[in-house]
Amino acid sequence: MTRLGWPAILLAAACAADGGSTFDATNEGDGGPTPTDTGVSLRIDVIPGDVREDDDDTAFRALPQTFRPRNLSRGDLGVGTLELFTPQAQTGTVVGYLTNPQIAVFPGAVMPVEATVWMRAPGTVQSVFTQTDFDGDFELWVVPRTDYRLEVIPENPMLPVWSADLPVGAVTVKQTVDLGTGVPIYGVVSSLSGPLVGAEVYAVDELGLTSSRAVTDEFGIYQVRVTPGTWTVVCEGRELGQDPTITLPAIEVTDVGANVDVTYPTTLFSVLAEGRLVSETGADVTGTIVRLTSESLTGFEAVGVQDGHPDAAASWVTETPVGANGTILTWVVEGVYTIEVLPPSVDSGPDFSPARVTGVVLEENLTQLGTLTVSPLVPVTGQVVDEERGAIPDAVVTCVEEEFDHRFWTTVALADGTYSIDLPTVPIYCDVAPPAGTSLATTRVAFDPGQVQEMDFTIPAGVWVTGEVTIDGAAEPFAIVNVYDESERLLGFGSTDIGGLFAIPVDLD
């Protein structure tokens, strides 16, 4: 019933001609094919699907792995054997020194650290994370022979967030991470009303490593601890989300730390905005979300100047559900807003096109959103064909909103290649994936159904990316294979057959 035999034969034939090259995890040169003419470089992500057993009959799942074959010929994208490495356990222990500045005779103590531990391999699907246990111990399963960045984010912001490069060879080595005391980023968060109690503050480094959140005390004081370096301080205000987020420009944190005060230049006054949402068709709009995103906030024009950070920025976003009878009612910070109407998720009831209004002023004496109107979806029809106008049945058409909430709709072309799908009247893109077994490549078409309701999708002929996925020399069936170009654009995807073979046509143009 599963009919797995013939594609294996087909793929075996396709792969037989490619020389059977083998790539390592990062494939930075060794093991790659001989450089040829134009030199196509690809990124291939392999997501294994099968649970297998090791020599001790212990079940394990191979980990996702990224391969980067380079210098392939445009006419022959055979990548040979993609050998998945057997996962290795990376173990370690995290300790830190928790300072206690209030008691001089007992200034602190070395202790195991409860933290989130990441091992990131940028540009791959191999990043993994775990939590330390009560003793500060951790264990991660990683793909060996990969350059990782080990990151430790303690749950307690009084312990420093920490990172270091960690290249892993054929086998892992247990790591002992001593966070030390770190250095403090500290200060006072206040508004024109005084100290802001319960505000959340965190720090982000240049690579996106984010500390735990510190919460201001009754004096508005916060402290997060980091390792010296360049950090950006972000204050999100009180936890209910009623305050703007202030992002300060990056600062250099030295061995003595940094004092960073955050001042809200208003009393953080809110006004009640109200409006109404209706549908062109009279359909129920309950469940629709209205998102308000600030374009500018009243009184925040000079945010950060008082604290010596003139390049600071303030922003605020809130979402509110539409109530019965289309009522919109929400508290907002005074300012100028972009208002987006976001219909419920697909298939959860009446469906609408999203809508957007910009430049809406909401101030103390001007709190009316007015009546917003949403329109229904429109039917879009067409045919999926190849370059000779031949019908492509079973092509999967997936259309996604370019903006708003990126909702999506999917349909499958019928036997004559025709399709029909209801879409919103806003810019979208459609990915069209022809069935495997032909040389046709996945393609993407962008258009606006508000302007075009008849759209034929022409599927280009592609070049085969062929290969075999193995682990310990054995075929890896049902592994997902995603093929990207160097700019990370998805060119095509597919699955290995029961023999571990794959053949995915891609359009390099």
Place this chain on the structure above:
Amino acid sequence: MSRTGGEEIAGTSRGSGPNRVLALWPVLCTLGSAACLYVDPLWRPELNQPPVILFPEDNPAILEMVGDPTIAQVVADDEEDDTLSFVWLVPNSPNLVPLTKKEPAFWVSTLAVPLSAVRDGDTITVIVGDTENHNETVDFVVVFP
């Protein structure tokens, strides 16, 4: 015995040469020196079969969120080669776009699940449907390390 014979006829009637078997029926009975009871061939409606989920094999399956994103996948097949659809239901994150494709021998659908989209213990449901409104469902239980 007669019951088995009836099933054979019924089975054959769906394939090639049913008349030939029916014509041989009295001859076979005579040669066997036994009186054959006439047995109506069992009638079986031509039922469309629901899709079969080939992977994951466990239901519910465990989706351990070890990466960001973590990729879940479903492989399914249909006896009649019906077109299959895959609906992924992720609590509070309805707009994750799956990749779905017909392979020569099966259909495959994958979903990249960001860490921020799920919580420990969430259940992601995948409904695999064919053109005859037959549905098979597989659940993924989200587990954080």
